[in-house]
Amino acid sequence: MKANVVKKYIGDFISLPRNATHDDIKHKLANLLEEVFDSWARSQLPYDTDIPDIVLFDKVTGIDFLVVEVKAGATKSKAELEAKHGARKGENACEQLKRYLETTAIKWGILADISRVELYRYDENRKKLIHEKEIVIEGRSIDQIFNELMEVRELIRKETTPPPKHVSSPIMYAEKLRDRAILLKEAILKLYRELVNYGVDIKEYRLLKEVMPAIITEDDFASKTVTAILAKLTLTYNSELSTRTAVTSPELIREVARNGEVGYLSYYMWIQDYMATKYPQVFKSDVDLFNWWIPYSSRYDSTIRDAVKDTYASLNIRLRTIIDYVMRFKPPKGRDVLGLLYQFIRSKHEQAILGAYYTKYELVKFVFDALEIFVGKAEKKNYVSFGIDDIYLNAQLKILDPACGSGSFLAHFIERALNYGIKRELERSDIASRVKHKIHGIDVDPLAVLTARTELFMLLSQHLASPYHINVYWGDSLKLAEAIKRRKTGTLLRYFLPNSEEYFKEIKAPIREFNRELMNAYNIVKDGVHIIVGNPPWGRRSEVKKKVRDILVRLRHYDPETVAEEYMCKIVSVEDVRAKYFSRRDHNIFVPFIIQISNMLKSGGVLAMLVDARFVASEWGKPFIEFLERNSSFLRVIDVSQENLFIKATSYPALVLLVKR
Numbered sequence: 001m002k003a004n005v006v007k008k009y010i011g012d013f014i015s016l017p018r019n020a021t022h023d024d025i026k027h028k029l030a031n032l033l034e035e036v037f038d039s040w041a042r043s044q045l046p047y048d049t050d051i052p053d054i055v056l057f058d059k060v061t062g063i064d065f066l067v068v069e070v071k072a073g074a075t076k077s078k079a080e081l082e083a084k085h086g087a088r089k090g091e092n093a094c095e096q097l098k099r100y101l102e103t104t105a106i107k108w109g110i111l112a113d114i115s116r117v118e119l120y121r122y123d124e125n126r127k128k129l130i131h132e133k134e135i136v137i138e139g140r141s142i143d144q145i146f147n148e149l150m151e152v153r154e155l156i157r158k159e160t161t162p163p164p165k166h167v168s169s170p171i172m173y174a175e176k177l178r179d180r181a182i183l184l185k186e187a188i189l190k191l192y193r194e195l196v197n198y199g200v201d202i203k204e205y206r207l208l209k210e211v212m213p214a215i216i217t218e219d220d221f222a223s224k225t226v227t228a229i230l231a232k233l234t235l236t237y238n239s240e241l242s243t244r245t246a247v248t249s250p251e252l253i254r255e256v257a258r259n260g261e262v263g264y265l266s267y268y269m270w271i272q273d274y275m276a277t278k279y280p281q282v283f284k285s286d287v288d289l290f291n292w293w294i295p296y297s298s299r300y301d302s303t304i305r306d307a308v309k310d311t312y313a314s315l316n317i318r319l320r321t322i323i324d325y326v327m328r329f330k331p332p333k334g335r336d337v338l339g340l341l342y343q344f345i346r347s348k349h350e351q352a353i354l355g356a357y358y359t360k361y362e363l364v365k366f367v368f369d370a371l372e373i374f375v376g377k378a379e380k381k382n383y384v385s386f387g388i389d390d391i392y393l394n395a396q397l398k399i400l401d402p403a404c405g406s407g408s409f410l411a412h413f414i415e416r417a418l419n420y421g422i423k424r425e426l427e428r429s430d431i432a433s434r435v436k437h438k439i440h441g442i443d444v445d446p447l448a449v450l451t452a453r454t455e456l457f458m459l460l461s462q463h464l465a466s467p468y469h470i471n472v473y474w475g476d477s478l479k480l481a482e483a484i485k486r487r488k489t490g491t492l493l494r495y496f497l498p499n500s501e502e503y504f505k506e507i508k509a510p511i512r513e514f515n516r517e518l519m520n521a522y523n524i525v526k527d528g529v530h531i532i533v534g535n536p537p538w539g540r541r542s543e544v545k546k547k548v549r550d551i552l553v554r555l556r557h558y559d560p561e562t563v564a565e566e567y568m569c570k571i572v573s574v575e576d577v578r579a580k581y582f583s584r585r586d587h588n589i590f591v592p593f594i595i596q597i598s599n600m601l602k603s604g605g606v607l608a609m610l611v612d613a614r615f616v617a618s619e620w621g622k623p624f625i626e627f628l629e630r631n632s633s634f635l636r637v638i639d640v641s642q643e644n645l646f647i648k649a650t651s652y653p654a655l656v657l658l659v660k661r
Helices: 003-014 022-037 078-082 093-104 142-159 170-197 203-211 218-238 250-257 260-275 302-307 309-328 337-345 348-354 361-380 388-393 408-423 428-438 446-460 477-486 489-496 500-506 508-525 541-554 560-571 575-581 590-600 613-617 622-631
Strands: 039-042 054-058 064-070 108-112 116-123 128-136 399-401 439-443 472-474 529-534 601-612 632-639 653-660
Touching (some): 003 022, 022 039, 022 054, 022 064, 022 108, 022 142, 064 093, 064 309, 078 093, 078 116, 093 108, 093 309, 116 142, 128 142, 170 309, 203 218, 203 508, 218 260, 218 337, 250 260, 302 309, 361 529, 361 632, 361 653, 388 428, 399 408, 408 439, 408 529, 428 439, 428 446, 439 477, 439 508, 446 472, 472 508, 477 590, 529 590, 560 575, 575 590, 590 601, 601 613, 613 622, 613 653, 622 632
Parallel strands (some): 064 108, 399 439, 399 529, 439 472, 529 601
Antiparallel strands (some): 039 054, 054 064, 601 653, 632 653
């Protein structure tokens, strides 16, 4: 920083007349602060937009650190400046600055007019502004103002030391990102409702409600959309590709983000287009039901865009806080951070209905530890024709998670395979190449598929050049297993989605991709896999139905009892299996699920899945016990219910290990 240059800008600022316009004050102050902090200023937008006048960000890292709100005219005291009108009705300037700091997740803020500069620090714990320093402009010399600005510079720089780049705890990473994600979700949900009010039909939401065996509210749809955004940004900043290109450079972000109210939205759209050439399974819009919010969509005209421009401006600045975070922190790879984050922001009713809870890393590791021991014993007894080497290194041996969620089991398998191969002095690229052919996942939730692919690409991109294909697909494993059993290839799409023709006319790309996903999944598992592993959905029928009915009552549905029963049919989607294993009040979801997906397992293959340990002593567990006895040549059940192994769930897990007869 050159003192003479700063003093020149101080002179420009104090030479402004008392009747200077708001924009004159804003631009002069922005120029001055850029020199003081050796930074860049952005968000210099029209005054009637409800976002800060100035945001300063670091030239090197691109991280925002200071919000500045400018008021026209002169004041005689700090109190008079704070009492000036804010941007919203009934709000004063101090309250306005506090709101901006909360929204942008920035610690430092300045209120200024032509006569004074007031510095505040936002205390996140107490949710209040703390006044730190006042610089009076009128009647002061340039040297006096310069010295006090340097004190402000030192105070802010000392308090904004960049935190460690890598975060070792996935929970800590997800918790830090959660608050920003919730703010983004608020803007996404507001945009959705505004578009619907203007007559825009968000067909992706209708399709998701039909495909998913759960109640998907507008709030749920917004949560899924935000998680999809986070997945794409996380992969952009954490794949090895990002270190070799300018896609994440602060210079690029600065140039694109200068595009006023939609600068960060423009940057995100640029990322999507560029990364689609590298990771089409994550970024290509045909795969995605969660791109509906993108600005300038052809589905609505300029009149609607003008009507929602303020919401886009809010969405833009909230997206910026997300980008700042993923730029600053590196998540622990292989620890399913996105899955954990989604658990934090998704609705409780979706978790409860689907019986889908986050599986802790320690439990995932335990499952594979137990699987190794089990396979070792089964091999010695000649129950299986493969051993530990085959599990990790044989590219022809297929491993499947039929309810893969966000990919925690598959990601951990990749890590284990890499460690196993390195100990045998194999090249990492060779191991990774084998692993990508071995792992397979299926999930009924397209968001789960998107996040699982993201996690796996982040792991594999360290060792393989993109593009390449990940065998994780969108589909219902129950129906897919039935299709394999009955050889329903010709009518697969119609079997999964009876109204597919109606949707195909309206949103061709997702339906075409859904059909392709189903066929890919079918072709991979039709001849059977060697190992099935994972954590299937849990939930007793009576409990799940009550939760569905209670949600419908809260949503003021006209016939909650009938619709709740319809959801029971969607949860266990195969009629014959449902009638046999899920018709009575105490039957559990996991029983028909595991019995059905065993159709995907080769004879002599191994199943390692977590279940509700209470099946051993319950009436509803008898069909499952009969299945185990009838279909296994080697069997172990391990009770692991002593530990709290799921996030936000009271669970009693047991691990079932069997060799299929």
